[in-house]
Amino acid sequence: MKVLVLGAGVVGTAAAYYLNRAGHEVTVIERQNAAGMETSFANGGHVSAFTARPWASPTVPRMLVKWFGREDAPYLVRLRPELRQWLWGLRFMRNCTTARHMKMARHMVRLSMDSFEALKEVREREHLDYDQRANGVLHVYRSQKALDEAAGGERVIEDPRARSEVVDMNRALAIEPALDQARQLYVGGLYFAHDETGDAHKFSTELAAAAARHGVVFNYGTTVRALVREGDRIVAVETDRGRLSADAVVLSLGAEGPLFLRPVGIDVPIYPVKGYSVTLPTEGYNGTPSVGIHDQEIRVVTSTYGGRLRAAGTAELVGYDRTITPSRADAVLRGVMQMFPSGGDASRAERWTGLRPMTPDCAPLIGRTKLSNLYLDTGHGSLGWTLACGSGRAIADLVSGKKSEIDLTGFEVDRF
Numbered sequence: 502m503k504v505l506v507l508g509a510g511v512v513g514t515a516a517a518y519y520l521n522r523a524g525h526e527v528t529v530i531e532r533q534n535a536a537g538m539e540t541s542f543a544n545g546g547h548v549s550a551f552t553a554r555p556w557a558s559p560t561v562p563r564m565l566v567k568w569f570g571r572e573d574a575p576y577l578v579r580l581r582p583e584l585r586q587w588l589w590g591l592r593f594m595r596n597c598t599t600a601r602h603m604k605m606a607r608h609m610v611r612l613s614m615d616s617f618e619a620l621k622e623v624r625e626r627e628h629l630d631y632d633q634r635a636n637g638v639l640h641v642y643r644s645q646k647a648l649d650e651a652a653g654g655e656r657v658i659e660d661p662r663a664r665s666e667v668v669d670m671n672r673a674l675a676i677e678p679a680l681d682q683a684r685q686l687y688v689g690g691l692y693f694a695h696d697e698t699g700d701a702h703k704f705s706t707e708l709a710a711a712a713a714r715h716g717v718v719f720n721y722g723t724t725v726r727a728l729v730r731e732g733d734r735i736v737a738v739e740t741d742r743g744r745l746s747a748d749a750v751v752l753s754l755g756a757e758g759p760l761f762l763r764p765v766g767i768d769v770p771i772y773p774v775k776g777y778s779v780t781l782p783t784e785g786y787n788g789t790p791s792v793g794i795h796d797q798e799i800r801v802v803t804s805t806y807g808g809r810l811r812a813a814g815t816a817e818l819v820g821y822d823r824t825i826t827p828s829r830a831d832a833v834l835r836g837v838m839q840m841f842p843s844g845g846d847a848s849r850a851e852r853w854t855g856l857r858p859m860t861p862d863c864a865p866l867i868g869r870t871k872l873s874n875l876y877l878d879t880g881h882g883s884l885g886w887t888l889a890c891g892s893g894r895a896i897a898d899l900v901s902g903k904k905s906e907i908d909l910t911g912f913e914v915d916r917f
């Protein structure tokens with residue numbers, strides 16, 4: 502079959518790779534000149550194989566109150582005269598109950614573990630090198646109450662491989678000696694020994710190169726303008742370089758996907774959730790961590806690769822505004838400097854922002870829409886890299902007319 506994949510972020514690239522493996526003739530449409538140039542470019546770098554949890558949780562309302570009115574708040578809502586933002590926010594808050602959080606967490610951990618297996622398989626098969634590190638991720642806490650609560654929540658995860666080790670500061674320092682610089686900040690943490698880190702952008706470009714070697718055509722520098730619907734099918738995709746048609750279309754356009762779906766009668770509640778990262782050169786610095794770190798108080802993650810220390814975090818509801826707001830980026834920079842004062846050169850930090858394509862329950866939409874040849878593989882929110890390979894494998898099964906080998910319960914495209 503001829504398949505068009507729209508978008509070459511990490512999600513679309515993985516979908517294209519697996520569709521090609523399933524025997525389809527695949528063309529990818531991407532407005533940038535390479536894969537992984539937008540939200541997949543400078544993210545936190547965590548492959549949360551065993552820690553994929555929805556952001557919507559009972560801690561969010563508490564954090565919103567605690568940090569209310571502060572420009573450096575981990576979660577910040579800039580209310581706009583925009584009904585979609587309000588509705589999305591309300592739906593998100595409804596998913597913050599313990600019951601809904603736990604239910605979604607089980608689905609997401611299942612998908613992330615399948616996705617991790619797929620990632621390891623493709624990494625080996627295609628000899629991908631993306632500065633990966635397989636020495637785990639340590640979640641650190643600044644209060645015993647928060648640590649106890651988090652450890653309690655972990656008990657609901659059924660698969661023992663996804664359970665963490667609860668660690669005190671002595672053990673935390675044995676896992677990551679660089680934390681000694683900030684040992685007074687933390688009481689301990691949860692260590693997920695099997696999670697990994699790496700460079701999502703490099704992963705995307707390496708995977709795109711592998712897909713291209715196998716015959717996937719990447720039409721870079723091509724902008725999708727509209728989907729053309731006739732009856733219950735998409736008959737063409739309108740681009741700035743002309744019309745393209747295919748037997749099936751997979752949409753992975755990140756946060757902008759809904760803008761193309763609405764005109765063809767499909768309304769999905771994906772909203773852009775803006776985040777920031779800072780990347781510091783580490784040459785000459787001796788306090789750079791080697792394990793992935795997640796500070797649960799300020800919600801900043803760090804990862805280290807190729808002479809760089811990356812810190813990422815913050816969530817801001819501000820529509821499609823991609824401006825790098827100094828106060829927000831600097832909050833992340835301050836966070837990493839608190840954790841690792843001699844971890845890298847803050848004066849040469851590169852600031853970046855990206856829009857997470859987020860659904861109100863924080864889980865992706867994977868499957869066929871009410872249009873017979875239009876598929877969605879999108880809405881991966883804060884976990885797009887973690888979930889990309891599993892989602893790609895699953896969508897390739899569905900486009901091929903098979904039942905997905907990966908269990909897609911919880912990710913249905915019509916669940917909202």
Ligand SMILES: Cc1cc2nc3c(=O)[nH]c(=O)nc-3n(C[C@H](O)[C@H](O)[C@H](O)COP(=O)(O)OP(=O)(O)OC[C@H]3O[C@@H](n4cnc5c(N)ncnc54)[C@H](O)[C@@H]3O)c2cc1C
Nearest residue numbers: 508510512532540541545546547725755776884885886887
């Ligand atoms: C600060 C931050 C930290 C994060 N940390 C992590 C992490 O540690 N681990 C993790 O797993 N995830 C993380 N994420 C989430 C992850 O980065 C995203 O979920 C993921 O990148 C989404 O991938 P995507 O392919 O859906 O979207 P994108 O990467 O945005 O890809 C969409 C593509 O579609 C293209 N496109 C859009 N519109 C058009 C058009 N009209 N025509 C042609 N092309 C178009 C874009 O150019 C883009 O390349 C983080 C995100 C942020 C912002």
